[in-house]
Amino acid sequence: MTLHRSPLLLPLLTLFCLIHAAPAFAAQTITLDNGDRLTGTVERMSDDIVKFKTGYAGTISIEWKKVREIRSDDEPMHVRLTGNGTIPVKSIIRNGDRILLDQQSEPAVNVSQINPDDWETGKAARLSGEIGLSFKLDRGNTHENRSDIATNLEWKKLKHRVRLAGELEYYKTDGTEIQNRWTVGTTYDNHFSKNLYYGASASVKRDRMTDLNLRWTAGPYFGWNIVNNTRTKFSIENGLEYTSEEYLSRSNESFISDAWRMEFSYFIIPGKLELYHRNKGLVSLADAGGLSFDTWSGLKAPIAGGLNTSAELKTSYNGDAPEGTVPWDTTYRLKLGYQW
Incomplete structure (x- = not known):
């Protein structure tokens, strides 16, 4: 038996498939x-x-x-x-x-x-965060252990936001501790307008390489989202903090400080390559020499499924470091991160 194919059959079948396959x-x-x-x-x-x-x-x-x-x-x-x-x-x-x-x-x-989104109307809350890891193990002529771990969590609902950040830097070579520094901080803020907010923060830090056993800080602040869109984010915060410092080899100190935080990020290639810079620090209102700050600058690129990689430069300064101790510390890192 011979089948006679209509000249319109193929175009009609093609059109049918396209209609049902189209999103x-x-x-x-x-x-x-x-x-x-x-x-x-x-x-x-x-x-x-x-x-x-x-x-x-x-x-x-x-x-x-x-x-x-x-x-x-x-x-x-x-x-x-x-x-x-x-x-x-x-x-x-x-x-x-x-x-x-x-x-x-x-x-x-x-x-x-x-x-x-639901968190913007109060139907639900949003939890986001990021963790970054950098490790180095050397078992050659020297035995070296180095780890840098940083994490950031953010909870948001309506006008309320809670942030939690932590960082650990540990460096040991041939059994000698070269660096042991960690910090944990939290903030709460309330956005009373589109770009302005106020809140309170608290943090604790240890840096035994500069004689600092513990530094406790707490106080209010005022913040401003200068730019906040999908490509560029830039915010600054400033406030007063009660600061208490415990040292290993000298007397403890307590004072009121002027504290600041700054965050900037910009997608050089949207969704592909991000330039970022963060800065936080404080200065004693009683002693201009009591200045300390940390900065993080880097380039970050996504890999897949929330994973990313970054090249980062961190700089720390402690103006209260004892004599014989270098107040500056600079670290170059290649990090692997996960963001959600």
């Missing part, structure tokens, strides 16, 4: 103020940037002020107004300095987010 996108459209119209899915709007996922160009970023209208023919969008409440809507229309959310009119400045 599904919610039927949402966005219209810009210049009249351009895009179809896809609104992932979220935050920090005046709309993340819009398309089937032909991936996820694109659009300035919120350039959006004239968003409509959804499928699932509603969740709009967060000033405060913590969200409302489901299927149309968002800008009209001058007001925005129409379905039939509800709101000042444009009251619309802070679209499709916010």
